[in-house]
Amino acid sequence: MDSAVKTVVTTFLGSSRGGESLNNQSFQKLIQKNLSSIMEDTDSQSAIKEMQQGLDNNSDGKVSFQEYLKLIGYLANSLSQKKCEGNADSS
Numbered sequence: 001m002d003s004a005v006k007t008v009v010t011t012f013l014g015s016s017r018g019g020e021s022l023n024n025q026s027f028q029k030l031i032q033k034n035l036s037s038i039m040e041d042t043d044s045q046s047a048i049k050e051m052q053q054g055l056d057n058n059s060d061g062k063v064s065f066q067e068y069l070k071l072i073g074y075l076a077n078s079l080s081q082k083k084c085e086g087n088a089d090s091s
């Protein structure tokens with residue numbers, strides 16, 4: 001669990017090159033490189049852009065660490081729901 005949290009942080013910092021936020025390109029790379037197995041439409045540039053706009057709370061065109069955490073929370077949430085559904089199916 002602690003390594004998972006570290007990964008969340010280092011993945012962001014690696015993609016932003018130590019900066020405070022991700023631009024379009026680095027956000028797209030982060031998604032495609034790290035999240036394609038648990039997200040749909042990661043090969044669609046327009047879907048990623050739409051997602052980025054949805055996360056962009058302060059509308060500065062970039063994804064801050066806080067905004068990125070929103071995405072992680074959303075993914076964790078949808079993953080846990082899928083797990084629950086999966087368990088219901090197998091029982």
Ligand SMILES: [Ca+2]
Pocket residue numbers: 055056057058059060061062063064067
């Ligand atoms: Ca923003």
